[in-house]
Amino acid sequence: MEEKIVYFEKPGRKNTTEVIKLVLERAKLRDISRIVMASTRGNTAQSFLDAIEGKDIHLVVVPWQFSFKKDGGNPFPQELIKELQEKKHIVHFGTMLFHTDNLYGTNTPKALANILRVLGEGMKVCVEITMMACDGGCIKMGEKVIVVAGTGGGADTAVVATAASSTDVTSLRIHEIICKPIL
Secondary structure, eight states: OOOOEESSSSGGGGHHHHHHHHHHHHHHHTTTEEEEHHHHHHHHHHHHOOOOOOOOTTTEEEEOTTTSTOOOOOSEEEEEEHHHOOOOOOOOOOOOOOGGGOOOOOOOOHHHHHHGGGHHHHHHHHHHHHHHHHTTSSOOOOOOEEEEEESSSSSEEEEEEEOOOOGGGGGOOOEEEEEOOOO
């Protein structure tokens, strides 16, 4: 089997439009109807929402957890949450698994995150939000999904993955890299 992987020369939001195009092409090719995506402030979620209008694609948007910043708030817009939910998409504010320093007295989450960062920040986030979405019941264990994340804003990384929960991380599989920054 031969498939194209797109490498971006630089990470960041300037790649979002191309990522959307590549993700929708791969979703159609692989008959995948669910996209799990990171979106902190809602811009990436809004771009995807606009792009999938009229398509049989369902979004699972994973913003930061509410307690991630000291003020306890969240920058994801409430009006966008409402719009996504009205269109039958899911917004999931789960625990950011790789930001649980000293979880149960270990640094395993931080170590795993640092290992995944060898492939790029977006790849780390793809693995993290897949488990978060599965833990939250937004996607099923073993479900094949496309996962989208970015580096510092926007989207620059996308993969085809089989979902697994954080309690069964060894079952999570990255089958295909659709795109990522060279870094």
